[in-house]
Amino acid sequence: MEDSHDLHPRRAWLVLLRTPGLGPGGLRERLAAHGGNIEAVLDALLRQAASLSAEARAWLMQPDEARLAADLAWLAEPGHRLLCCLDADFPPLLETIPQPPAALFVAGDASLLLHPQIAIVGARSATLSGRTHARAFARELGLAGFTITSGMADGIDGAAHLGALDAELPTVAVIGTGPDRVYPSKHRGLARRIAQHGALVSEFPPGTPARSDHFPRRNRLLSGLSLGTLVVEAGLSSGSLITARLAAEQGREVFALPGSIHNPLAQGCHRLIRDGARLVEGVSEIVEALAPAAIALGRELASRLDLEPAETGRSTTAADPASQVVLNALGHGPIALDELAASTGEAVSVLSSMLLMLELDGRVEALPGNRFQRLPD
Template structure:
């Protein structure tokens, strides 16, 4: 709830239309952002306790109630933050940037709940998309053609049923997900690691303009901020924070997408991974996510079924998904015989399938039919991460098959 002396407005306003109360709140937010010793978590505690940045800076003596110490309060009182705050103020004024403040009614509830959420956002585009249910689609900047096709397919299908697709505007998976989602009713939100007025990468100039015109771009960084390496992990918490779930498509073992996935888990969001081919280094990160408990998915239907309870309040379900004519292909009368599994792939799959748990799992599935992975974990007494790795290995070997809704059955 906003403080009485910082009344909430319904949505974002350009700098020139902030008014006195808006300018007070904006300046207070900049003060907290640029004050040495006050990090994102301390700032978020102040906002959550006092209801606005303006109320917080007027009650410095009460900061210990929010877990801050005398040193932090003393640093704020010294005003060492003023130079950087003024620089950002002037940049926003020169751009007449569209600003969404923490007390504003349109500020996303999911970001308010984060332990390190931002105090303000700069926007360009349709702010109404912040009210829509959203799922993030992220992955490698150097993805192969197959992975790019998977990301585009998933983004297009999610958008087709009214889900907004969030990503980070990077090359590769991010860019194709944004472009595909813009063609659907859900459209797309791009979270920048730069100022709202900086196009990065340079090759994404056309996508940047299209997102501002048909979707939404957001940034917590000051206008003019360059693409510094340290900004991108910071912006990742907003990608996952705005989303109900995160889908990772092709990520290597040290991919930045894994940072987003880890933040999503910390934020109690659903995490999905497209496992990809065995022994493919570009997919090692996704395979590791599955071992750690992320849900392996192959279709949008899998995601919609797994998130049915979360999406129900938005009247979105598998039934909301229209036919995707562009992806339809004739079904052959006789399914083709799959090629033999390479020895290296077979060895990798067998390394995931210990003999004891494997036989017990297969016997269980043969006796019960299709079973959801969570139910399997309970009935077999196995950790979900261990069970997920076992199921992936057995699926590669052709011993089990995954059904919609994260259910598995033995292949006779």
């Protein structure tokens, strides 16, 4: 049942997210000016309606109540959430990108957005070899502790999601439609699996159809959520190159798989490599390159719970009390992540980052099925 205390702020968020011409930047600016009070932002805009565009004024003065009711109904369903930039668990990596979103619609496990992620993208018309590489890299990177993030498009994107799901690992899809729409429609089954075992994420409200200008906007979130972006097959006009460029502009690592000079879908990757992307041939190269960023993210998340960081240069040590609690809880047999969370009382998002640091430190091994095992000292 909808909490009546929460209903008015949530409705205000929905009205403002749908206000023509406001955009995430305008909404964030007004939130800052009104101390984070979303209802105060809406009241102020209503008082200033005369200075707004005709379209914005018409919406604010008489919003479509049926549309807002449909939004609220979608949010009331289990596993659905409006993740706002004021929420404590809003992804910190998105706060550092140009034009950060004001809110995200999430279907599935929103805590995955705090995990160390790597984006895997590439051509929609990928070759069998490219799709095979994408699935293999997704599986191995997932087993190394990274959440696989992609755009649920045909080709490489879909293969990356499947590589994680088939290994019983979570995956995040950042989409260019409303969270209740699936594009392409052939991926309806994939979207259901992602929502059940990962998360579907959109900046666009429910009911928003696919539009060509939505996907470049989506791409900044795809790269922004991730510590790095791996491009597997891309033509010279591929949208994946946009994602790679955005990743570089956001200060993220960009990786590219080389291919045959006779394969047109290798040309985009070769151009990225010439422009400074890391040429990679194996998962270990990516894990090693992203380890410092993963460690920094883990420490930032741990600091939210007032955990003491390790004082040495290692990612985690036996001297770190929080890490020792996790090691003790692991025991000497495989344990599932949710069981570990229950036994330690830690949030899954924080545990995932701590486990990645312990794995990079050679103290923990990730196993299929989102299970972990302590290694001998």
